[in-house]
Amino acid sequence: MSAQEVNFDGLVGPTHNYSGLAVGNVASMSHGGLVSNPREGALQGLLKMKSLMDAGYAQGVLPPQQRPDIGALRDLGFSGSNPEVLARAAKEAPQLLRAVCSASSMWTANAGTITPSPDAPDGRVHFTPANLQSSFHRYLEPATTGRVLQAIFRDEERFAHHSVLPATPAFADEGAANHTRLCGEYGEPGVHLFVYGRQAFGDVRSGEREPKRYPARQTLEASQAVARQHGLTDAQTVFAQQHPEAIDAGVFHNDVIAVGNGPVLLYHEMAFLDEARTLDELRAKMATPLIPVRVPVEAVSMEDAVASYLFNSQLLSNPDGTMTLVVPGECQEREAVWRTIQDYLLAGHNPISEVVVKDVKQSMRNGGGPACLRLRVVLTDAERSALTGRVLLTETLFEDLTAWVNRHYRDRLAPEDLADPQLAEESLTALDELTQRLKLGAVYPFQLK
Ligand code: SUG
Numbered sequence: 001m002s003a004q005e006v007n008f009d010g011l012v013g014p015t016h017n018y019s020g021l022a023v024g025n026v027a028s029m030s031h032g033g034l035v036s037n038p039r040e041g042a043l044q045g046l047l048k049m050k051s052l053m054d055a056g057y058a059q060g061v062l063p064p065q066q067r068p069d070i071g072a073l074r075d076l077g078f079s080g081s082n083p084e085v086l087a088r089a090a091k092e093a094p095q096l097l098r099a100v101c102s103a104s105s106m107w108t109a110n111a112g113t114i115t116p117s118p119d120a121p122d123g124r125v126h127f128t129p130a131n132l133q134s135s136f137h138r139y140l141e142p143a144t145t146g147r148v149l150q151a152i153f154r155d156e157e158r159f160a161h162h163s164v165l166p167a168t169p170a171f172a173d174e175g176a177a178n179h180t181r182l183c184g185e186y187g188e189p190g191v192h193l194f195v196y197g198r199q200a201f202g203d204v205r206s207g208e209r210e211p212k213r214y215p216a217r218q219t220l221e222a223s224q225a226v227a228r229q230h231g232l233t234d235a236q237t238v239f240a241q242q243h244p245e246a247i248d249a250g251v252f253h254n255d256v257i258a259v260g261n262g263p264v265l266l267y268h269e270m271a272f273l274d275e276a277r278t279l280d281e282l283r284a285k286m287a288t289p290l291i292p293v294r295v296p297v298e299a300v301s302m303e304d305a306v307a308s309y310l311f312n313s314q315l316l317s318n319p320d321g322t323m324t325l326v327v328p329g330e331c332q333e334r335e336a337v338w339r340t341i342q343d344y345l346l347a348g349h350n351p352i353s354e355v356v357v358k359d360v361k362q363s364m365r366n367g368g369g370p371a372c373l374r375l376r377v378v379l380t381d382a383e384r385s386a387l388t389g390r391v392l393l394t395e396t397l398f399e400d401l402t403a404w405v406n407r408h409y410r411d412r413l414a415p416e417d418l419a420d421p422q423l424a425e426e427s428l429t430a431l432d433e434l435t436q437r438l439k440l441g442a443v444y445p446f447q448l449k
Pocket of ligand 1: 029032
């Protein structure tokens with residue numbers, strides 16, 4: 001069966017800001033309080049999508065979420081008119097106001113976990129939105145994410161949607177950021193590598209192998225539950241623990257230290273707690289030879305890996321069998337990283353033959369690189385034709401979205417602007433227009449009333 005990978009990038013929302021909300025995410029923690037530029041952020045994202053579309057890769061787009069989430073503030077006891085709710089939250093609980101304004105849904109690698117149809121027993125594509133329960137600002141995402149995914153992948157004969165896992169620490173789930181499908185051609189059966197940071201039940205000794213400084217955001221139990229929902233068997237799955245020292249160095253998701261595509265697994269030597277076992281199990285289960293590309297700590301230190309986001313690159317397949325690595329601009333600013341790309345990755349015995357640099361700085365300051373900004377969905381031609389909405393990027397859609405951003409987005413957002421009731425109004429107007437342009441129907445709480 002022939003199939004192709006479609007990268008669905010999250011549009012950066014109109015309230016994109018720097019609030020230092022993400023514990024264990026070094027960039028978010030160090031940039032909290034800075035003035036952001038939502039318009040520039042959205043345009044940087046759109047330009048990345050456009051250049052990949054121009055280079056021949058299938059590119060999709062996912063809308064941002066309704067922010068500020070005034071409904072969440074009401075749930076927490078703030079009452080009155082919308083401006084009053086915002087003003088009270090700003091005064092009494094500014095940290096809550098910041099959380100409900102986050103544009104964090106732009107990082108669609110965390111939107112959910114996807115199993116393509118060649119791997120599922122019922123031959124459908126399976127989706128589980130991630131509960132993102134590790135942080136309050138992200139816990140607000142899954143309900144709308146689920147509605148957006150169901151609106152786009154609506155055809156029940158081809159697409160299956162599962163419940164979000166229970167939003168409790170034992171089932172902490174961060175979606176595709178901790179999930180990699182390895183395979184030969186995309187349409188051939190693949191093996192699913194699930195990477196977790198901690199185990200919730202059972203093994204009392206596992207606590208000794210957990211991070212000490214920063215939280216582990218994904219549990220083994222969550223990964224196992226997603227695999228079960230999707231009908232994946234033992235022969236199709238590998239569960240590997242992330243190295244706790246990596247989490248403590250700022251690697252809050254596996255996709256900050258490893259990226260896989262087809263049979264290639266590009267990873268830093270500190271990615272997995274038991275590297276040898278992980279590779280052995282992958283080799284034993286994969287139908288095609290694994291091509292591991294291991295970057296040792298002598299080449300790229302943990303600090304360089306986290307600051308440059310080398311491993312948060314997109315690894316894309318080309319028709320001639322080669323692969324292109326899409327890295328963030330920050331990789332050029334670190335000499336050791338840039339040298340490793342040139343002398344080791346490009347010159348090495350592996351399919352990576354080209355490096356493309358993208359400027360996504362507005363997102364990077366919150367710890368989101370090129371790979372965080374996209375959700376990969378492998379689709380057959382028939383599945384692709386069954387999508388609902390206008391979500392596959394074309395020249396015209398790119399122009400429409402660019403004009404939409406220029407019309408509605410501010411070019412400056414300081415922390416004190418988040419309480420501005422006008423910002424909330426602007427955001428709703430922009431999103432209402434967006435759902436019409438994307439032909440998605442009603443997906444936001446304000447449209448469902
Ligand atoms: O969950 N940052 C996000 C970044 C997510 C990156 N995604 C992947 N690695 N796939 C997070 O830590 C920061 C928001 C703020 O501080 O304003 C934030 O949520």
